[in-house]
Amino acid sequence: MGNADYEQLLRGASLRVTRPRVAVLGAVTENAHADTETILGAVRERLPDVSHQAVYDSLAALSAAGIVRRIQPSGSVARYETRVGDNHHHVVCRSCGNIADVDCAVGHTPCLTASDDNGFVVDEAEVIYWGTCPQCQAAQRSK
Amino acid sequence: MGNADYEQLLRGASLRVTRPRVAVLGAVTENAHADTETILGAVRERLPDVSHQAVYDSLAALSAAGIVRRIQPSGSVARYETRVGDNHHHVVCRSCGNIADVDCAVGHTPCLTASDDNGFVVDEAEVIYWGTCPQCQAAQRSK
């Protein structure tokens, strides 16, 4: 993806096209599941003088527009990804915090209809799998 | 539940029985989904001089022992509940942050087997439904 594509995305969402936003979009695309600090670093490779606030603002705007998705497993700082709208979920490693994508086993929005919703109008179901990643399994075995 | 029951629970988990822990267990039981600050307040009604650190430590010990469950939806501070081990999930209101319990529609650990686990050993699947609670729906309609 080039900057032109990112601009398209922004315009399509009725967002103003600014250099920080384009750079943030690029950084998130190239760094799936990265935290804000990592994204800030990646953005500054393209745009050395962005403020961290601009990155926070951009991420918030992009999230609100549905262009990026914010994920934040317990005990972690906020992380972002651009793969949106395909009902995929995440596995998080309990020991190193690594995150990987997982497609839900049961087809379309499965088990994602609450049996008794307490009157809530539910618009999204989020699944997080907790476990141990291959590297940490190996590390534990060798202890 | 009385304090004797809480003491049983603690001993059953090989945890030392201390007054802060008993009070914390009581506070969490009576305040489902409460955040740490609320729990601290409730604990201090029973034990006026507990330090916040003791509450944090107790909550960590109880969580590690599986007696309480810690939940932390994106954008929220940590919350705790004592209903554990029954595979139930939560609905979170996007506008007011309220949380309610939900029993999973599909029987036992459904859709909770990732189709491709990337080599992770998964030990838990956590589901969070996002939506709008009845009160906030009413508030929005009347606008």
Add this chain to the structure above:
DNA sequence: TCCCGTTTCTTGACTCATTCAAGATTTCGC
């Protein structure tokens, strides 16, 4: 019941992701 080693609690300082605020810039419809 008392003692002692270990765990837990108290106190108080500190971290750091995120937010807030005010003023300067930039974007984009006209």
Add this chain to the structure above:
DNA sequence: GCGAAATCTTGAATGAGTCAAGAAACGGGA
């Protein structure tokens, strides 16, 4: 190009949660 509105820069503030050192409490064994 112009100007209003949105966005960005700078710098300070917030606050949940953590860290550390010493004091107190717990509970197994005498």
